[in-house]
Amino acid sequence: MAPEPKTGQPAYRLLLLLLLLLKLTPAAHCFSPAEAADINQCVELAINHHYLEAIALFSGRLEDSLAYENASSAALAHFHIATVYAAWMQDREDYARSDSYEYHLARTEQITDSLLLVEEDADLLFLRAGCSLYRSYLAKRRGQWWRMYLQGIDGVNRLENLAAGYPDYREVDLGLGNYLYWKSSLLQNLTWVPFIDDQRAEGIARLERAATTGQFGRWLAVSNLTWIMMDYGQPEAALAWALRGREQFPDSRHFLFPLAQAQRQRGELAAADSLYSLLLEQLQADQQPSHYNEFYCLNKMVWINRELEHWPRALALRDSALALPLTTAARERLRKKISQLELLPPSRRTEQP
Numbered sequence: 001m002a003p004e005p006k007t008g009q010p011a012y013r014l015l016l017l018l019l020l021l022l023k024l025t026p027a028a029h030c031f032s033p034a035e036a037a038d039i040n041q042c043v044e045l046a047i048n049h050h051y052l053e054a055i056a057l058f059s060g061r062l063e064d065s066l067a068y069e070n071a072s073s074a075a076l077a078h079f080h081i082a083t084v085y086a087a088w089m090q091d092r093e094d095y096a097r098s099d100s101y102e103y104h105l106a107r108t109e110q111i112t113d114s115l116l117l118v119e120e121d122a123d124l125l126f127l128r129a130g131c132s133l134y135r136s137y138l139a140k141r142r143g144q145w146w147r148m149y150l151q152g153i154d155g156v157n158r159l160e161n162l163a164a165g166y167p168d169y170r171e172v173d174l175g176l177g178n179y180l181y182w183k184s185s186l187l188q189n190l191t192w193v194p195f196i197d198d199q200r201a202e203g204i205a206r207l208e209r210a211a212t213t214g215q216f217g218r219w220l221a222v223s224n225l226t227w228i229m230m231d232y233g234q235p236e237a238a239l240a241w242a243l244r245g246r247e248q249f250p251d252s253r254h255f256l257f258p259l260a261q262a263q264r265q266r267g268e269l270a271a272a273d274s275l276y277s278l279l280l281e282q283l284q285a286d287q288q289p290s291h292y293n294e295f296y297c298l299n300k301m302v303w304i305n306r307e308l309e310h311w312p313r314a315l316a317l318r319d320s321a322l323a324l325p326l327t328t329a330a331r332e333r334l335r336k337k338i339s340q341l342e343l344l345p346p347s348r349r350t351e352q353p
Helices: 012-021 033-047 049-069 072-094 098-118 122-141 144-164 172-186 201-214 216-233 235-248 253-265 270-284 292-307 311-322 327-332 335-342
Strands: none
Touching: 033 049, 033 072, 033 216, 033 327, 049 072, 072 098, 072 122, 098 122, 122 144, 122 172, 144 172, 172 201, 172 216, 201 216, 216 253, 235 253, 253 270, 253 292, 270 292, 292 311, 292 327, 292 335, 311 335, 327 335
């Protein structure tokens, strides 16, 4: 799984990483063109935060597949319903739908394992790898670190085997690109050890290929590249990728958040402050239950305005952040940032933590 980027960001980095499996290669082996069209539509609905519509799309396909006893189509539907639930929960920082998420993952695993006993198929292998990666994500959310590691390694091994057996299966680049980059980013201080290589450039190259040649994961790769290029110390490239995404999806938080952070990293403070304000309005209108992402925006704006020496605005934003009715889980995750705001001096420049 990808570590938290040094630049810092809200749920949307993981959200897009979670969505990385909402696609299949155009050279599908068992899924029809109509199913491929549904996958594209599902990706766009999720990027634009229309989760109920995305679930309804594949719920209808699941009913059809059961009626016609089409097992591969049922596996596809179960898997994509699970991924939409994952994206929805991460977006809202609300995990009340975990049971539905786990149910559809389990059904995907059962069906694909059964079908793969009869005949190997690249698409089914891809779905099965995706299940392991989503299991790893769920274990991470629950603090089950050893299980997270085992499921993550299983998923990555399955993707690597798929890439070796089906070299033209282009969408694998998205999953492996993320894995190679973040693994190396986490371990870059240990690259002097003989068996630890810096594979960040290889990971970026894979993601760039996915962003230009991938049919279904293209925009997910674009979003991932915005965060990765900031972590890699190339904010200009990050900004270019973020602008490319926003041009296609102008109201999507998946691109507005990295765009704001890229502007912040490049010193475009006023532009970043304006964009975080826009994001805050979106989140308030969405009435997200945990208020985690609202705190994130307000916290960013506090430090930007202190750097701009807009002291009254910075303090007002600080007070708004501290007044949010955070859930217990969100407050626990934000404990350090809350303490930093509480200790914020009222009238002198303070470097952002």
